[in-house]
Amino acid sequence: MSIIYLVLPLALLVVLLGVLAFLWATRRGQYDDLDTPAIRVLHDDAPGASAPDHYAGQTETRG
Amino acid sequence: MAPAVPDRASSVGAPTTRVAVPPVSCAHCALPVPRGLMDDAAPRQFCCAGCRTAYAILREHGLGQYYELPERRDRPVTTSGRTFDEFDHPAFHALYVKATGNGLSRVELYLEGVHCGSCVWLVERVPLILPGVARAELNVRRALATVEWDSAAVPLSRVARTLDSLGYPPHPFRGMRREELRRREDRAALARIGVSGALAANVMLAALALYSGWWSGMEAPIARFFRWMSLALATPALIGPGRVFFQSAWAALRTRTLHMDLPIAIALGAGFVRGAINTVTDTGPIYFDGVVMLVFLLLCGRYLQQRGQRAAADAAELLYSLTPATARVLSADGVAREVPAEAIVPGDLLEVRSGESLAADGVVASGESAVNVALLTGESHPVFTRQGDKVFAGTLNVASPIRVRVTEAGEERRVARILRQVEESAGRRAPVVQLADRLAGWFTAVVVALAVTAFLFWTGRDPEQAIDNAIALLVVTCPCALALATPLAVTAAIGRAARAGIFIKGGEALETLSKPATLFLDKTGTLTEGRTSLVHWEGAEWPKPLVLALERESTHPLAAAVRAAFGNQPAPVPEWSRHVIGGGVEGRVSGHQIVVGSPKFVTSHARPEGAPATEEALRRAPWLITGAPRTDPSSPSAPRDDRGGTAPREDRGGTAPWGDDEIEGTGIDGALTPVWVAVDGVVVARAGFGDALRCDTREALDALRARGWRLGILSGDDEHVVRAVGSTLGFAPGECRGGLTPEDKLHAVERARMSGPVVMVGDGVNDAAAIAAATVGIGVHGGAEACLATADIYLTKPGLSSLIELTQGSRRTMAIIRRGIAFSLAYNVVGATLAVVGAINPLIAAVLMPASSLTVLLAAWRGRSFAGEAA
Numbered sequence A: 001m002s003i004i005y006l007v008l009p010l011a012l013l014v015v016l017l018g019v020l021a022f023l024w025a026t027r028r029g030q031y032d033d034l035d036t037p038a039i040r041v042l043h044d045d046a047p048g049a050s051a052p053d054h055y056a057g058q059t060e061t062r063g
Numbered sequence B: 001m002a003p004a005v006p007d008r009a010s011s012v013g014a015p016t017t018r019v020a021v022p023p024v025s026c027a028h029c030a031l032p033v034p035r036g037l038m039d040d041a042a043p044r045q046f047c048c049a050g051c052r053t054a055y056a057i058l059r060e061h062g063l064g065q066y067y068e069l070p071e072r073r074d075r076p077v078t079t080s081g082r083t084f085d086e087f088d089h090p091a092f093h094a095l096y097v098k099a100t101g102n103g104l105s106r107v108e109l110y111l112e113g114v115h116c117g118s119c120v121w122l123v124e125r126v127p128l129i130l131p132g133v134a135r136a137e138l139n140v141r142r143a144l145a146t147v148e149w150d151s152a153a154v155p156l157s158r159v160a161r162t163l164d165s166l167g168y169p170p171h172p173f174r175g176m177r178r179e180e181l182r183r184r185e186d187r188a189a190l191a192r193i194g195v196s197g198a199l200a201a202n203v204m205l206a207a208l209a210l211y212s213g214w215w216s217g218m219e220a221p222i223a224r225f226f227r228w229m230s231l232a233l234a235t236p237a238l239i240g241p242g243r244v245f246f247q248s249a250w251a252a253l254r255t256r257t258l259h260m261d262l263p264i265a266i267a268l269g270a271g272f273v274r275g276a277i278n279t280v281t282d283t284g285p286i287y288f289d290g291v292v293m294l295v296f297l298l299l300c301g302r303y304l305q306q307r308g309q310r311a312a313a314d315a316a317e318l319l320y321s322l323t324p325a326t327a328r329v330l331s332a333d334g335v336a337r338e339v340p341a342e343a344i345v346p347g348d349l350l351e352v353r354s355g356e357s358l359a360a361d362g363v364v365a366s367g368e369s370a371v372n373v374a375l376l377t378g379e380s381h382p383v384f385t386r387q388g389d390k391v392f393a394g395t396l397n398v399a400s401p402i403r404v405r406v407t408e409a410g411e412e413r414r415v416a417r418i419l420r421q422v423e424e425s426a427g428r429r430a431p432v433v434q435l436a437d438r439l440a441g442w443f444t445a446v447v448v449a450l451a452v453t454a455f456l457f458w459t460g461r462d463p464e465q466a467i468d469n470a471i472a473l474l475v476v477t478c479p480c481a482l483a484l485a486t487p488l489a490v491t492a493a494i495g496r497a498a499r500a501g502i503f504i505k506g507g508e509a510l511e512t513l514s515k516p517a518t519l520f521l522d523k524t525g526t527l528t529e530g531r532t533s534l535v536h537w538e539g540a541e542w543p544k545p546l547v548l549a550l551e552r553e554s555t556h557p558l559a560a561a562v563r564a565a566f567g568n569q570p571a572p573v574p575e576w577s578r579h580v581i582g583g584g585v586e587g588r589v590s591g592h593q594i595v596v597g598s599p600k601f602v603t604s605h606a607r608p609e610g611a612p613a614t615e616e617a618l619r620r621a622p623w624l625i626t627g628a629p630r631t632d633p634s635s636p637s638a639p640r641d642d643r644g645g646t647a648p649r650e651d652r653g654g655t656a657p658w659g660d661d662e663i664e665g666t667g668i669d670g671a672l673t674p675v676w677v678a679v680d681g682v683v684v685a686r687a688g689f690g691d692a693l694r695c696d697t698r699e700a701l702d703a704l705r706a707r708g709w710r711l712g713i714l715s716g717d718d719e720h721v722v723r724a725v726g727s728t729l730g731f732a733p734g735e736c737r738g739g740l741t742p743e744d745k746l747h748a749v750e751r752a753r754m755s756g757p758v759v760m761v762g763d764g765v766n767d768a769a770a771i772a773a774a775t776v777g778i779g780v781h782g783g784a785e786a787c788l789a790t791a792d793i794y795l796t797k798p799g800l801s802s803l804i805e806l807t808q809g810s811r812r813t814m815a816i817i818r819r820g821i822a823f824s825l826a827y828n829v830v831g832a833t834l835a836v837v838g839a840i841n842p843l844i845a846a847v848l849m850p851a852s853s854l855t856v857l858l859a860a861w862r863g864r865s866f867a868g869e870a871a
Helices: A004-027 A036-043 A047-058 B014-018 B049-060 B064-068 B090-096 B117-123 B156-165 B176-216 B220-239 B243-254 B261-281 B288-320 B414-429 B435-461 B463-476 B480-499 B508-513 B523-527 B544-551 B557-566 B599-605 B615-620 B667-671 B697-706 B719-728 B742-753 B765-773 B785-790 B801-836 B842-862
Strands: B097-099 B105-111 B133-139 B144-149 B170-172 B326-330 B336-340 B349-352 B361-366 B369-372 B383-385 B402-408 B502-504 B518-521 B528-539 B576-580 B584-589 B592-597 B673-679 B682-693 B710-714 B758-762 B776-779 B793-795
Touching: A004 B176, A004 B220, A036 B117, A036 B133, B049 B064, B049 B156, B064 B117, B090 B097, B090 B105, B090 B170, B105 B156, B117 B133, B144 B156, B156 B170, B176 B220, B176 B288, B220 B261, B220 B288, B243 B261, B243 B288, B261 B288, B261 B435, B261 B463, B288 B480, B435 B463, B435 B801, B463 B801, B480 B502, B480 B801, B480 B842, B502 B801, B508 B776, B508 B801, B518 B523, B518 B742, B523 B528, B523 B719, B523 B758, B528 B557, B544 B557, B544 B584, B544 B592, B557 B682, B584 B599, B592 B599, B599 B673, B697 B710, B697 B801, B710 B719, B710 B742, B742 B758, B742 B765, B758 B765, B765 B776, B765 B785, B793 B801, B801 B842
Parallel strands: B518 B710, B518 B758, B758 B776, B776 B793
Antiparallel strands: B097 B105, B105 B144, B105 B170, B133 B144, B326 B336, B326 B349, B349 B402, B361 B402, B369 B383, B502 B793, B528 B682, B576 B584, B584 B592, B592 B673, B673 B682
């Protein structure tokens, strides 16, 4: 059972890493707005996707 | 259309006629396109010029994907048409613009008209539309956009105009400094929760190992290792995240008040110290698991509570953002210079160009224009303004330049006074009296007294036991469940309510709404539709196509109502037509001279061609004009706009009510705007335009009355109109108050608050102060932006039926809260009794404590407060 003297501090080290990651994310403002990113991720598209449409759309601007 | 209107004459067949033509929907917002705006040659139809512009911009920049988004807004694009020149002023930049590190500038803008996911998509595509804008990010809940742009490449006014043309008029966000502070606080609170949560979880794991070892046996060195590890983890939890409790308890001690944090701090401190001593001496239980878990749970409860209160604090900030920051002052020699709004003094002469907002109250010195007073009154039609008229800060000049002599500036402005009242009312409400908090003072005193008594009692008999029993008492009576019950139940209820289309900003509103109280309603836009429609037609049917022919091309609200009412009839094309602002329209259709408009206008313009009125004509139309009828616009019975107070309105200027004999005792007709129709000099029909009642109003009000609510109407509209509307809805005349200014409404609410809680339901900015002053303010679907900002609750579904759901849900939520508090109190009484007599040791107390919290938590989460599935 003496392996626990080694494993437990190691586990705590992992916890420490997790806490540090959480603090980093908090300080960077990752949790400031919890509503919009959920919407944004659904809309996100590659910028390339809108580029062809750019030329197609020009004929319709008179609409 | 308006079922409640007494059917006195031939009714208008609007509902049946409208379905005949399949509605064409706007290519941008998908609303039906009015017949008059349809262009059969064009491939796409638009409901308004704003939608057309927005569509062109999006297409031009290859953003047609917008139209594929599953969730698009369902309202026409409303652009303010302002120039936003003040956004380029150095004073503006000094106040609101910050430089980012990489040569860009950053500004936070509050956007009007943000509602859904497609708004996020659109606003964040602005960098694609406008080169020079590096980044645009929108917080959809708070409608705050952060824009980063290269100020050398593109002026901020251009960015603002682009946002405006997409339908999101921007305003500088004035709460920036407070915002920074608040962001720091929120992040710190989250960091505390995260750290204490991680520590608590690991201490709990160690405790689990220790408890298992208690029964199955554990080698002493390993047990010691676990105990020391718990100590090592509990110490940072207590001096890090747990410090807030000691600080607040110390602050309470210094001000000699009893605070719930006091027993918490004592329990935390005593448990920790005793646990540490036991760890070092290697005897007796350690209490670290209970202590750390307590810190974590309490921090969670507080965070939830704080978030709810935050939303309410945004209100005044947003309102301030709606008034302009600068103005152009004319000096004596006629030179205009731009000055900050703060520097304007009474007596200054302001030049207000078309498309600019007024920065101060004043009197028009020269010029004629139309002013949009929507910010103050919620009224969407521009008001005609000429020399000598009073104009107010925050309103928008839409037609032509005017010069305004300032009478009140700065804090004396009407908008500032209203906002101050909003702030004061909000401030008075701030000390949130939560059910749990009321108990906390007593609870604290009792617990501390009990612990001391137990300690003294046991010291005499068994000094070894005394400290353990006292700690067990403090731990077992920890007001954890008490502190969690309220915020958890409230948070769960708010979430469920949001799914039912009711947005609740603060939990305290639920407490008020759970019991019948006084409920005031605004009339226009709340009880009624808030838009003009044709509700009455008296006379021949045959002129209808002729009227439609004249009104088809007009943008006037009454013309829109005419089109909505007889939109599908075939109508000839007029030979010529002429619109007269404030009067009506005249023209020639199918060989007849047609005059449609206010009685005064028709009287003066309808002349039989060639010959005066004949005997034949007199017989055909008994109300033929033989002399000028009463047309005094300032007559006391002239309809006044509900949301506009006494402000004159363009479309009602110069009109008169039907006539005294018809107003008295004929109910709702007094609320109608009369329009006469003359063909070839003979008045052949009279139409009444008014505001129709919302269809479910009567049922909703009756249901509330049945539950014991006291209802009343507070309206800016004319007293007899309010009484007429009220009587059809079952109000006693005494319950209907009309002719009120925003300030009157506020006073009425404040007076009623003396005798109990007051709920105010409204939609205009003139309701904003009353809504803020009421115990609970409710904004209804389609209300003015500023009113929704101050309301505690916002109903997203049209109609008042949500009110019933709201009161029922509140009652159920309060029942859940009361059950939770009763349970935790009962638990504490039993636990404290056992601890005092020494029947439980601190270890069992530490296990029981989270058990009670979990029970309360589950009850709060599972409780069915609002029927979330309701469509």
